[in-house]
Amino acid sequence: MISKSLFGNRLKEQRKKLGLTQAQAAEKAGIERETWGKYERGVFMPSGDVLISFLSIGINVSDLFTIKDTFRQPETALSLEEQELLDNYRQASDNGKFVISSVARTAEKKEIETHKVA
Incomplete structure (x- = not known):
């Protein structure tokens, strides 16, 4: 299992690749901007329903949890x-x-x- 902070960093990277602010991403996912920020900071982990909403805005959820490349850069x-x-x-x-x-x-x-x- 990956850490909350690693998950948060990956979520932030994917959001930025999509060219979205936290507020825009949160709105598209149907959550509060403050909640999105807590995910990115590693304070909270999203529920399954929220992860499904991430898919709908173009976030690769499996990449958020994948352990590969954690210890070695490609x-x-x-x-x-x-x-x-x-x-x-x-x-x-x-x-x-x-x-x-x-x-x-x-x-x-x-x-x-x-x-x-x-």
């Missing part, structure tokens, strides 16, 4: 540059992977040292 969250780097790493030989990792670690160390000096 690869689509990577920028094109990051995806290219990951693809190159995955296709590299063991020696190539060692070189890529070494360069990344060295760059990180130099970045930390630069910030310490400044």
Whole structure:
């Protein structure tokens, strides 16, 4: 089961994707704006009837409760540059992977040292 706060965050994201304010979404769902706000803040969880009304305004209710991607961001969250780097790493030989990792670690160390000096 997901937490109320995670549910609320997901509800808020979906409402914003629909381009609705809390007041507009609440009106379409047939509930008070204050109640909608409490759902988004994780104070309350909606009843089954309210969840059905969410469906009617275009909210994907199953996404509100799905546990997948809770602990790991999907690869689509990577920028094109990051995806290219990951693809190159995955296709590299063991020696190539060692070189890529070494360069990344060295760059990180130099970045930390630069910030310490400044």
